[in-house]
Amino acid sequence: MRETGYKGILLEQNKEPLLSRGIRELERLPVQEAFFSEERPDPAQLNASRLQNIAYEAQIIDESDGVQLWKKLAKASRDGALAIVVDALDDEPYISSQLCIALWMDDELEDAITIVKDALGIERAVVEIYRNLTDIDIRIPSKIGNYRVRRVGGTYPAELRVRKNESKLLIIGACALIHLYRAVTRCRIQTTAFVSVAGDCIANPANYEIPLDCTVAQVLSASGLIAPPKRIVTGGSMTGIGVTDPTSVRVRPATRGILAFAEQFDDLGFSCIGCGRCVDVCPQGLSPYFVHKLLRAHRRGTARRAAEGCNCCGACSYVCPAKLDLSHRIYEVAADGRRGGEET
Amino acid sequence: MILNPQSPPHIRTRETNATLMGDTIISLLPLYAMATYFYGGRALLLGLTGLLTALISDMACTMIAGRVPNLRDFSAAVTGLILPLLMPASIRYSIVIVAVIFAIVVAKQPFGGVGENIFNPAAAGMAFAIVCWPAEVFTYPAPFEKIPIKLAADTAIRTATSPAQALALGGLPNQTPLDLLMGNVPGPMGTTNILVLLTCLLYLTVRRTVHGRATLAFLAGGAAVAVLFPRAGGLAALYELMSGMLLFAAIYMLNDPVTSPKRSAPMLLYSAMTGVLSIMFRHLGRYEESVIFALLVMNSTVWLLDLWGERVARRERRKAHGAQTDPGLPQETGVHVGDPEE
Numbered sequence: 161m162r163e164t165g166y167k168g169i170l171l172e173q174n175k176e177p178l179l180s181r182g183i184r185e186l187e188r189l190p191v192q193e194a195f196f197s198e199e200r201p202d203p204a205q206l207n208a209s210r211l212q213n214i215a216y217e218a219q220i221i222d223e224s225d226g227v228q229l230w231k232k233l234a235k236a237s238r239d240g241a242l243a244i245v246v247d248a249l250d251d252e253p254y255i256s257s258q259l260c261i262a263l264w265m266d267d268e269l270e271d272a273i274t275i276v277k278d279a280l281g282i283e284r285a286v287v288e289i290y291r292n293l294t295d296i297d298i299r300i301p302s303k304i305g306n307y308r309v310r311r312v313g314g315t316y317p318a319e320l321r322v323r324k325n326e327s328k329l330l331i332i333g334a335c336a337l338i339h340l341y342r343a344v345t346r347c348r349i350q351t352t353a354f355v356s357v358a359g360d361c362i363a364n365p366a367n368y369e370i371p372l373d374c375t376v377a378q379v380l381s382a383s384g385l386i387a388p389p390k391r392i393v394t395g396g397s398m399t400g401i402g403v404t405d406p407t408s409v410r411v412r413p414a415t416r417g418i419l420a421f422a423e424q425f426d427d428l429g430f431s432c433i434g435c436g437r438c439v440d441v442c443p444q445g446l447s448p449y450f451v452h453k454l455l456r457a458h459r460r461g462t463a464r465r466a467a468e469g470c471n472c473c474g475a476c477s478y479v480c481p482a483k484l485d486l487s488h489r490i491y492e493v494a495a496d497g498r499r500g501g502e503e504t
Numbered sequence: 505m506i507l508n509p510q511s512p513p514h515i516r517t518r519e520t521n522a523t524l525m526g527d528t529i530i531s532l533l534p535l536y537a538m539a540t541y542f543y544g545g546r547a548l549l550l551g552l553t554g555l556l557t558a559l560i561s562d563m564a565c566t567m568i569a570g571r572v573p574n575l576r577d578f579s580a581a582v583t584g585l586i587l588p589l590l591m592p593a594s595i596r597y598s599i600v601i602v603a604v605i606f607a608i609v610v611a612k613q614p615f616g617g618v619g620e621n622i623f624n625p626a627a628a629g630m631a632f633a634i635v636c637w638p639a640e641v642f643t644y645p646a647p648f649e650k651i652p653i654k655l656a657a658d659t660a661i662r663t664a665t666s667p668a669q670a671l672a673l674g675g676l677p678n679q680t681p682l683d684l685l686m687g688n689v690p691g692p693m694g695t696t697n698i699l700v701l702l703t704c705l706l707y708l709t710v711r712r713t714v715h716g717r718a719t720l721a722f723l724a725g726g727a728a729v730a731v732l733f734p735r736a737g738g739l740a741a742l743y744e745l746m747s748g749m750l751l752f753a754a755i756y757m758l759n760d761p762v763t764s765p766k767r768s769a770p771m772l773l774y775s776a777m778t779g780v781l782s783i784m785f786r787h788l789g790r791y792e793e794s795v796i797f798a799l800l801v802m803n804s805t806v807w808l809l810d811l812w813g814e815r816v817a818r819r820e821r822r823k824a825h826g827a828q829t830d831p832g833l834p835q836e837t838g839v840h841v842g843d844p845e846e
Contacts (some may be wrong), residue, residue, distance in 0.1 A: 171515075253515060377505070392507060393514045402510030420512065429574045429801045430521040434621045436766040437712075445821050449766050450814055466814060469821055474513035488511035 163334075168315030168443045169475050171398075173295045175256045178356055181366040182264040183257075188382040189374055194349040203275050203344055208237040211279040211344075218343035220350045221413035223258075224333035229340060236330035239281050244271040244276060244285040248334040250267035251264070251290040252396035257354040260367040262287060262304060265338060282330065286310050290318045293399040316398065317473040318327030320443055345494040353415050361389040361420040372413060376406040379418055389420035400472040430482035438476035438486060444469045448476035448486045455489060464497035513805040516621035525578035528715045529755070531704040532585050535694040538687060543593035544650045547693050550588040553597050557604040558584025565613035567624045583607050586626040586756055590749050590796075591633070592644045594651050594661050600636055603629040623803045624763045627753075630796045642669070642792060644690035661687025662733050664690040667753035672792040677735045677743055692793075695752035705755050717768075718775040722754040725779025733787060744783060753795040754779070763803045767813035774809055 185191055196217040201210065215230040222229050224247040246269070248258040261269060273285050287299050302309055312318045323331070332340075336353040341347040348491055351372055358365040363384030370379055376392060393400040403409045411418075431468045438448035446469060454463035472491035480486055539547035562580035562658030568574045587607060588600050617619040634641050645651055646664040665679035667689055679689045682818050687697030695701070709716035723745055731739035745751070758775055760763065765771045785794030 170697060291736050294753055390507065390512055391514060393510075393512075396512075397515045398513040400512055400514060402507075402512070402514065404507050404509050406505060406507075421514065424508075425510070425516060428520060428576055429572070430577065431617070431619045433521055433524070433579065433761050434764075434766065435524060435761040436771075439766045445824075446816060447766060447817065450810065454521075466818070469825060478513050478515065479519070479811055480523050481517075481524050483520065487513065488594075 165220055166439050167475075168317060168321070168430065168473075169441045170292060170294065171253050171276070171295070171316045171478075171479060174253045174294065175250075175259070175295055178254070178256045178358055178365055178367055179260055179263065182259055183354065183369055185369050186379070186382040187250050187379060188484070189371055191352050191369055191371055194351050195347045196343075196349050197347045200347055201344060205343070206275065207282050208233065208281040211276065211340075212237075214343050214347075215334075215340060218339065218347075218349050219413075220336055220339045220343060222333045222336040223353065223414045223416055224331065226414040228368055229332070229336050232330065232332065233276075233280065234252060234306035236282075239328065239464075241280070241282055241330040242284065242328045243329045244273060244280075244282055245329050246273060246285065246287040246334055247331055249288050249290045249312060249319055249322075251312075251316050252398045252400075252417075252453045254358040254419055255356045255396045257367045258357045259289060260356075261334040261338055262289060262309075263301075264491055265431050266301070268338055268341050269334060270307060272337035272344075273305075273307055275344055276330075276332070276343065280330070283289070285438070286335075288312055288322065292316075308354060315443075315474065317443055317471075320471060320473070325428050339453075349399045350413060353413055355411060355415055356417040357383045357419075358417065359389070359419040359421045361385050361387045363385050372411055376403055376409045376411070380406060380420055381410065385420065387422040389422060390424040390446060391419075391421045393417070393419040393421075398478065399472065414447045425483065430484075431481075432484060436482060437479040437481065441475045441479050443473060443475065444471060446470060446490070448490055451490050451493065452484065452486060455493065460493065460496075463493050466493040468497055469489075514538070520576070521604045522578055524713055524761075525582055527708060527711045528582050529578060529585060531584075531707050532589070532694075532756075534700050534704065535589055535697065536585075538697045538700055539593060539693040540588065542647045542687070542696075543645065543693055545576055546651045546653050547588075547593050549653060550591070550593065550597065550693070551585055551594065553600050554584040554604050555581055555844045556584070557601045558587075558608055561605050563609040564615070565609060569613065569617070571617070577618055580608060580612075583612070583625045583629070589752065590626070590630050590692045591641060592691075593693040594643070594645045594655065594663075595640060596655065596759040599633055599762035602636075603633040606632040617839060619762050621762055622806075623800055624757050626760075627757050627796045627799045627803070630766060631800055633797065634791060634793075638791065642666075644692070646670075646690055647688050647696075666792070667743055668693040668786075668792045671735055671740070671743060671747060672786070674735060676740065677747065678750040681739065681742055683744065684743070689747075691747070692752070694751050698746050698751060701751050701755060708755065708759075713724040714755060715768075718759055718764070718771050719754045721772045723751075724756055724781045725776035726750065727779075729742060729780050729783040729787075735787060744786070748793045750782065750795050753782075753799060757796075757799055761805060765806050765809045765813060767810070767817060769816065770809035770813040774802055774806065777805075820830050 165424040196461050211231045212233045220229040248262040250256050250259040285307050290312045352369045355370050363386045392403040451467045453465050467490045470490050474487045477487040526805045558580040563573045607625035610624050611628030612625040613619045646662045670677040685698045708714040730744040734740040765774050781798035782795035
């Protein structure tokens with residue numbers, strides 16, 4: 161019997177009302193444009209190095225992995241990438257800025273894909289969008305312009321499942337493509353990020369275009385709070401980072417979401433009863449239960465090997481009925497193993 | 505505004521240990537209803553006795569160990585409710601109390617309390633009762649015999665031979681399989697209603713509190729032995745599976761999350777082996793009912809099964825992810841209890 165089959169969890173997506181509202185701007189945080197050059201290049205005349213230059217001048221950072229776009233473009237033209245994959249997966253609940261761009265700014269997105277495709281001489285391009293059974297009311301087009309949309313179904317985490325062999329692919333986030341389009345057509349520098357602002361404390365949840373370097377507190381007050389938040393998160397609801405001081409954390413080019421929740425997770429004082437749900441959902445085929453037991457028995461060396469391959473998707477912590485902080489601890493141990501920590 | 509640090513994920517499922525245990529308790533209620541229907545209010549009172557004893561002894565042990573009792577933890581209640589259902593409705597209250605105390609104080613708490621015990625507490629308590637009072641535990645009143653709440657020394661209760669006893673004596677039960685399905689047979693007060701038990705299994709499987717396939721593997725293992733070595737002709741295999749506390753144990757005790765393997769292959773092996781052993785013990789052993797002992801024997805192998813499952817999974821994982829073996833890893837040789845690689 162196979163023990164490492166892909167499992168994952170089916171999550172309620174909570175992408176509404178964000179998706180139907182489109183991309184908005186916050187009145188109290190107006191977008192300020194900046195330009196790197198006066199002369200506009202002709203999109204049809206671009207070659208790979210000119211496009212890299214533009215991406216460099218425009219200081220575009222790809223939101224899907226936090227890498228500077230010009231580096232990715234350089235690598236793709238050097239390696240001879242076979243296809244462009246536009247990342248609009250958004251498999252985490254609430255987060256939907258890439259998907260929103262694919263749905264609402266599809267003209268710009270299509271033009272941006274064409275620009276990259278022509279400049280780098282890549283034949284194929286595909287837009288990847290995640291959808292699962294919980295959001296069947298969201299209509300996902302089968303094509304964006306001339307480009308095929310690949311609907312990725314199934315469980316969270318989807319990204320891991322579809323990206324098996326990515327060495328010959330140029331994966332660009334949808335938001336970065338919009339910034340590239342603006343840079344090519346209007347020489348505009350990336351001064352904003354597309355951020356999903358959501359959660360049960362937010363009065364007007366939507367995908368906002370927010371100026372960089374605003375603090376999380378500014379964003380929250382500009383989008384309106386209906387309850388004092390107990391938990392604030394930058395990034396996704398499954399993998400994002402918990403914010404302790406919202407006045408000191410700023411919006412970065414790779415910031416995908418700002419979430420505010422009124423509910424605090426209380427420590428219910430449960431201990432692991434070995435229900436095995438974490439083993440059932442781990443997409444990497446690990447046994448978080450086993451690692452937890454080993455850590456409790458202070459067998460860190462064995463735990464490190466049992467945890468290798470953890471990608472911190474958070475599925476185990478999500479399903480744990482004892483509300484244990486599994487994924488964080490397991491990822492820590494696995495990272496320790498990758499660094500080659502000492503045996504204990 | 506300074507908030508508490510939180511590690512991801514920032515959303516969690518609503519399910520907790522309490523809902524898991526609560527599901528089990530909910531599914532035990534129809535069994536108590538049926539027991540009350542067959543034997544009167546004494547069945548309920550026995551359940552209440554077990555419940556209170558379990559809660560009090562669990563709380564006392566937790567406090568003696570220097571921990572704060574968790575009122576949301578219903579695991580002791582489950583043990584306390586399961587045990588009386590394994591006993592005849594005419595059992596003395598004191599036996600229930602002693603069995604429950606044994607389950608909590610000897611089989612559960614010394615190992616570290618919830619989630620740490622090696623043996624299923626209810627099975628251990630029942631084994632203790634069987635060994636100490638076999639006559640009382642295996643004497644069953646006839647169904648619809650109204651048993652007085654308080655038993656006097658001279659109270660005469662009409663007893664009857666249970667299907668499991670008839671099989672142990674080498675014959676076939678008097679009852680038809682339909683009787684067994686409806687629970688209208690003498691036996692442990694909560695385990696005779698096969699139809700109700702199957703409904704409970706369905707409920708618990710849908711709620712993902714138990715693994716339905718584990719129960720099926722158990723029944724398959726048991727059926728294999730019963731068919732290959734029949735004790736009586738014809739329908740003996742069917743009677744074997746439907747008699748006694750076999751199905752009850754296969755639902756509530758085999759699937760005890762604490763004392764069963766976690767991965768699916770070891771879980772299926774564990775279940776099938778328990779099934780095989782319980783029918784074998786019935787054939788070879790002294791007692792008419794031996795699933796409890798089979799379960800306790802298999803409980804002791806769970807950690808080994810888990811280690812084996814981990815090793816298989818790890819090998820597959822490495823194969824799938826291109827064999828990123830770290831050079832410092834010692835060779836895997838033989839079975840080492842407690843640690844697969846060191």
